[in-house]
Amino acid sequence: MSASDLSLKYDRAAPAWGDKMRLLGYYDAYLGFLASQTFRAPDGNRVLDVGCGTGAFADAWAAIHGPKQDITLLDPSEEMLNRAETLLQRRGVVASRDAALLESHRPSSPYDCLLAAHVIEHVTEPESALSTMRELTERDGRLWLVVSKPHWCNAIIWLQWRHRAYRRERVAGFLEASGWELEAEYAFPSGPPSRTSRGYLARAI
Numbered sequence: 001m002s003a004s005d006l007s008l009k010y011d012r013a014a015p016a017w018g019d020k021m022r023l024l025g026y027y028d029a030y031l032g033f034l035a036s037q038t039f040r041a042p043d044g045n046r047v048l049d050v051g052c053g054t055g056a057f058a059d060a061w062a063a064i065h066g067p068k069q070d071i072t073l074l075d076p077s078e079e080m081l082n083r084a085e086t087l088l089q090r091r092g093v094v095a096s097r098d099a100a101l102l103e104s105h106r107p108s109s110p111y112d113c114l115l116a117a118h119v120i121e122h123v124t125e126p127e128s129a130l131s132t133m134r135e136l137t138e139r140d141g142r143l144w145l146v147v148s149k150p151h152w153c154n155a156i157i158w159l160q161w162r163h164r165a166y167r168r169e170r171v172a173g174f175l176e177a178s179g180w181e182l183e184a185e186y187a188f189p190s191g192p193p194s195r196t197s198r199g200y201l202a203r204a205i
Protein backbone atom coordinates (compact mmCIF):
# COMPACT_ATOMS: atom_id res chain seq x y z
CA MET A 1 0.00 0.00 0.00
CA SER A 2 1.45 3.42 -0.92
CA ALA A 3 2.04 6.02 1.82
CA SER A 4 -0.70 8.28 0.43
CA ASP A 5 -3.25 5.42 0.23
CA LEU A 6 -2.39 4.48 3.81
CA SER A 7 -2.80 8.06 4.96
CA LEU A 8 -6.25 8.31 3.30
CA LYS A 9 -7.21 5.06 4.98
CA TYR A 10 -6.16 6.42 8.36
CA ASP A 11 -8.03 9.67 7.67
CA ARG A 12 -11.18 7.60 7.23
CA ALA A 13 -10.49 5.51 10.35
CA ALA A 14 -9.73 8.57 12.53
CA PRO A 15 -13.26 9.37 13.84
CA ALA A 16 -13.60 5.95 15.52
CA TRP A 17 -9.91 5.29 16.24
CA GLY A 18 -9.57 6.89 19.69
CA ASP A 19 -12.63 5.13 21.15
CA LYS A 20 -11.52 1.83 19.65
CA MET A 21 -8.03 2.14 21.15
CA ARG A 22 -9.50 2.81 24.60
CA LEU A 23 -12.15 0.07 24.40
CA LEU A 24 -9.60 -2.52 23.33
CA GLY A 25 -7.31 -1.52 26.18
CA TYR A 26 -4.44 0.11 24.27
CA TYR A 27 -4.52 3.38 26.22
CA ASP A 28 -4.23 1.44 29.52
CA ALA A 29 -1.57 -0.76 27.96
CA TYR A 30 0.54 2.29 26.99
CA LEU A 31 0.04 3.71 30.47
CA GLY A 32 1.22 0.44 32.03
CA PHE A 33 4.27 0.28 29.77
CA LEU A 34 5.32 3.86 30.52
CA ALA A 35 4.73 3.37 34.26
CA SER A 36 6.68 0.09 34.33
CA GLN A 37 10.00 1.94 34.54
CA THR A 38 11.31 4.38 37.15
CA PHE A 39 12.11 6.85 34.36
CA ARG A 40 11.07 10.46 35.13
CA ALA A 41 10.89 13.13 32.41
CA PRO A 42 11.61 16.69 33.61
CA ASP A 43 9.35 19.60 32.63
CA GLY A 44 10.18 20.91 29.17
CA ASN A 45 11.31 17.48 28.00
CA ARG A 46 11.16 17.33 24.19
CA VAL A 47 8.99 14.40 23.13
CA LEU A 48 7.98 13.21 19.66
CA ASP A 49 5.06 10.81 19.13
CA VAL A 50 5.83 9.17 15.77
CA GLY A 51 2.69 7.98 13.97
CA CYS A 52 0.67 9.41 16.85
CA GLY A 53 -2.75 8.48 15.46
CA THR A 54 -5.34 10.00 17.79
CA GLY A 55 -2.67 10.56 20.44
CA ALA A 56 -3.19 7.69 22.90
CA PHE A 57 0.55 7.19 23.58
CA ALA A 58 1.30 10.92 23.98
CA ASP A 59 -1.77 11.29 26.20
CA ALA A 60 -0.56 8.44 28.43
CA TRP A 61 2.88 10.13 28.51
CA ALA A 62 1.35 13.44 29.68
CA ALA A 63 -0.77 11.59 32.26
CA ILE A 64 2.42 10.23 33.83
CA HIS A 65 4.89 13.07 33.35
CA GLY A 66 2.53 16.05 33.59
CA PRO A 67 1.33 18.69 31.14
CA LYS A 68 4.60 20.66 30.98
CA GLN A 69 6.12 18.32 28.41
CA ASP A 70 7.14 19.80 25.05
CA ILE A 71 5.26 17.32 22.83
CA THR A 72 5.27 17.12 19.04
CA LEU A 73 2.68 14.99 17.25
CA LEU A 74 3.80 13.50 13.94
CA ASP A 75 1.45 11.76 11.54
CA PRO A 76 0.72 12.06 7.81
CA SER A 77 -3.03 11.91 8.54
CA GLU A 78 -4.47 15.38 9.32
CA GLU A 79 -7.64 13.75 10.66
CA MET A 80 -5.62 11.76 13.18
CA LEU A 81 -3.59 14.84 14.14
CA ASN A 82 -6.71 16.96 14.74
CA ARG A 83 -7.98 14.42 17.25
CA ALA A 84 -4.60 13.93 18.93
CA GLU A 85 -4.19 17.69 19.36
CA THR A 86 -7.68 18.02 20.92
CA LEU A 87 -7.06 15.09 23.27
CA LEU A 88 -3.86 16.67 24.59
CA GLN A 89 -5.49 20.10 24.91
CA ARG A 90 -8.02 18.52 27.29
CA ARG A 91 -5.07 17.58 29.48
CA GLY A 92 -3.64 21.10 29.29
CA VAL A 93 -0.86 20.22 26.86
CA VAL A 94 -0.27 22.52 23.90
CA ALA A 95 1.39 20.18 21.42
CA SER A 96 3.13 21.04 18.17
CA ARG A 97 2.09 19.06 15.12
CA ASP A 98 3.58 18.00 11.82
CA ALA A 99 1.46 16.36 9.12
CA ALA A 100 4.29 14.37 7.58
CA LEU A 101 5.94 11.01 7.33
CA LEU A 102 8.78 10.21 9.71
CA GLU A 103 11.20 10.30 6.79
CA SER A 104 10.49 13.98 6.07
CA HIS A 105 10.20 15.32 9.63
CA ARG A 106 12.82 18.06 10.25
CA PRO A 107 12.76 19.35 13.84
CA SER A 108 14.69 22.45 14.93
CA SER A 109 16.58 20.41 17.54
CA PRO A 110 16.79 16.77 18.64
CA TYR A 111 14.27 15.18 20.98
CA ASP A 112 14.82 13.75 24.47
CA CYS A 113 12.23 10.99 24.06
CA LEU A 114 10.48 9.31 21.18
CA LEU A 115 7.20 7.40 21.38
CA ALA A 116 6.32 5.09 18.49
CA ALA A 117 3.41 2.68 18.81
CA HIS A 118 2.40 0.42 15.95
CA VAL A 119 4.12 2.46 13.27
CA ILE A 120 7.30 0.65 12.14
CA GLU A 121 4.97 -2.15 11.01
CA HIS A 122 3.91 0.14 8.16
CA VAL A 123 7.35 0.86 6.72
CA THR A 124 9.17 -1.42 4.29
CA GLU A 125 12.51 -1.02 6.12
CA PRO A 126 12.01 -0.91 9.89
CA GLU A 127 15.77 -0.69 10.52
CA SER A 128 15.97 2.44 8.42
CA ALA A 129 12.95 3.96 10.25
CA LEU A 130 14.65 3.25 13.58
CA SER A 131 17.88 4.87 12.27
CA THR A 132 15.87 7.95 11.34
CA MET A 133 14.37 7.96 14.84
CA ARG A 134 17.88 7.68 16.28
CA GLU A 135 19.01 10.72 14.25
CA LEU A 136 16.10 12.70 15.69
CA THR A 137 17.11 11.87 19.27
CA GLU A 138 19.72 13.24 21.68
CA ARG A 139 22.42 10.80 22.83
CA ASP A 140 21.07 8.96 25.92
CA GLY A 141 17.55 9.90 24.85
CA ARG A 142 14.93 7.15 25.00
CA LEU A 143 12.68 5.38 22.54
CA TRP A 144 9.46 3.86 23.81
CA LEU A 145 8.52 1.47 21.06
CA VAL A 146 5.46 -0.76 20.67
CA VAL A 147 5.52 -3.32 17.85
CA SER A 148 3.05 -5.93 16.62
CA LYS A 149 4.09 -9.52 17.20
CA PRO A 150 3.13 -12.69 15.33
CA HIS A 151 -0.29 -13.89 16.59
CA TRP A 152 -3.50 -14.96 14.86
CA CYS A 153 -5.14 -11.69 16.03
CA ASN A 154 -2.64 -9.83 13.87
CA ALA A 155 -3.54 -12.05 10.90
CA ILE A 156 -7.09 -10.69 11.17
CA ILE A 157 -5.91 -7.09 11.58
CA TRP A 158 -3.60 -7.61 8.57
CA LEU A 159 -6.62 -8.14 6.32
CA GLN A 160 -7.47 -4.47 6.82
CA TRP A 161 -4.10 -2.80 7.34
CA ARG A 162 -1.46 -4.97 5.62
CA HIS A 163 0.92 -4.26 8.50
CA ARG A 164 3.88 -6.44 9.50
CA ALA A 165 4.52 -8.23 12.80
CA TYR A 166 7.94 -9.03 14.27
CA ARG A 167 9.30 -11.47 16.83
CA ARG A 168 11.13 -9.90 19.77
CA GLU A 169 14.54 -11.15 18.51
CA ARG A 170 14.04 -9.32 15.22
CA VAL A 171 13.05 -6.08 16.93
CA ALA A 172 16.11 -6.40 19.18
CA GLY A 173 18.25 -6.86 16.04
CA PHE A 174 16.71 -3.82 14.32
CA LEU A 175 17.39 -1.69 17.40
CA GLU A 176 20.99 -2.85 17.74
CA ALA A 177 21.67 -2.16 14.07
CA SER A 178 20.26 1.35 14.20
CA GLY A 179 22.06 2.96 17.14
CA TRP A 180 19.82 1.94 20.02
CA GLU A 181 20.61 -0.10 23.12
CA LEU A 182 17.66 -2.21 24.24
CA GLU A 183 17.14 -1.51 27.96
CA ALA A 184 13.90 -3.31 28.73
CA GLU A 185 11.08 -5.27 27.18
CA TYR A 186 7.49 -5.13 28.32
CA ALA A 187 4.84 -7.82 27.92
CA PHE A 188 1.37 -6.30 28.07
CA PRO A 189 -0.42 -8.17 30.84
CA SER A 190 -3.93 -8.61 29.48
CA GLY A 191 -6.52 -8.13 26.74
CA PRO A 192 -5.89 -7.52 23.03
CA PRO A 193 -2.57 -5.68 23.60
CA SER A 194 -1.15 -8.82 25.29
CA ARG A 195 -1.91 -10.80 22.15
CA THR A 196 -1.01 -8.30 19.43
CA SER A 197 1.93 -6.29 20.73
CA ARG A 198 5.10 -5.97 22.79
CA GLY A 199 6.84 -2.92 24.30
CA TYR A 200 10.57 -2.07 24.03
CA LEU A 201 12.51 0.67 25.80
CA ALA A 202 15.77 1.65 24.12
CA ARG A 203 18.54 4.21 24.81
CA ALA A 204 20.19 6.24 22.07
CA ILE A 205 23.92 5.38 22.01
Ligand SMILES: C[S@@+](CC[C@H](N)C(=O)[O-])C[C@H]1O[C@@H](n2cnc3c(N)ncnc32)[C@H](O)[C@@H]1O
Pocket residue numbers: 006007010021026050051052053054055056057074075076077080100101102103116117118119122123
Ligand atom coordinates in the same frame (compact mmCIF):
# COMPACT_ATOMS: atom_id res chain seq x y z
C1 LIG B 1 -1.64 1.69 13.74
S1 LIG B 1 -1.74 3.42 13.77
C2 LIG B 1 -1.12 3.73 15.42
C3 LIG B 1 -1.52 5.07 15.95
C4 LIG B 1 -1.08 5.36 17.38
N1 LIG B 1 0.35 5.31 17.55
C5 LIG B 1 -1.76 4.41 18.33
O1 LIG B 1 -1.08 3.58 18.92
O2 LIG B 1 -2.98 4.51 18.45
C6 LIG B 1 -0.36 3.91 12.75
C7 LIG B 1 -0.23 5.42 12.55
O3 LIG B 1 1.04 5.66 11.95
C8 LIG B 1 0.89 6.61 10.91
N2 LIG B 1 1.98 6.35 9.96
C9 LIG B 1 2.06 5.38 9.02
N3 LIG B 1 3.25 5.45 8.37
C10 LIG B 1 3.93 6.48 8.93
C11 LIG B 1 5.22 7.06 8.71
N4 LIG B 1 6.06 6.58 7.75
N5 LIG B 1 5.60 8.12 9.46
C12 LIG B 1 4.77 8.62 10.42
N6 LIG B 1 3.54 8.10 10.68
C13 LIG B 1 3.13 7.05 9.95
C14 LIG B 1 -0.52 6.39 10.37
O4 LIG B 1 -1.03 7.53 9.71
C15 LIG B 1 -1.30 6.01 11.63
O5 LIG B 1 -1.91 7.12 12.24
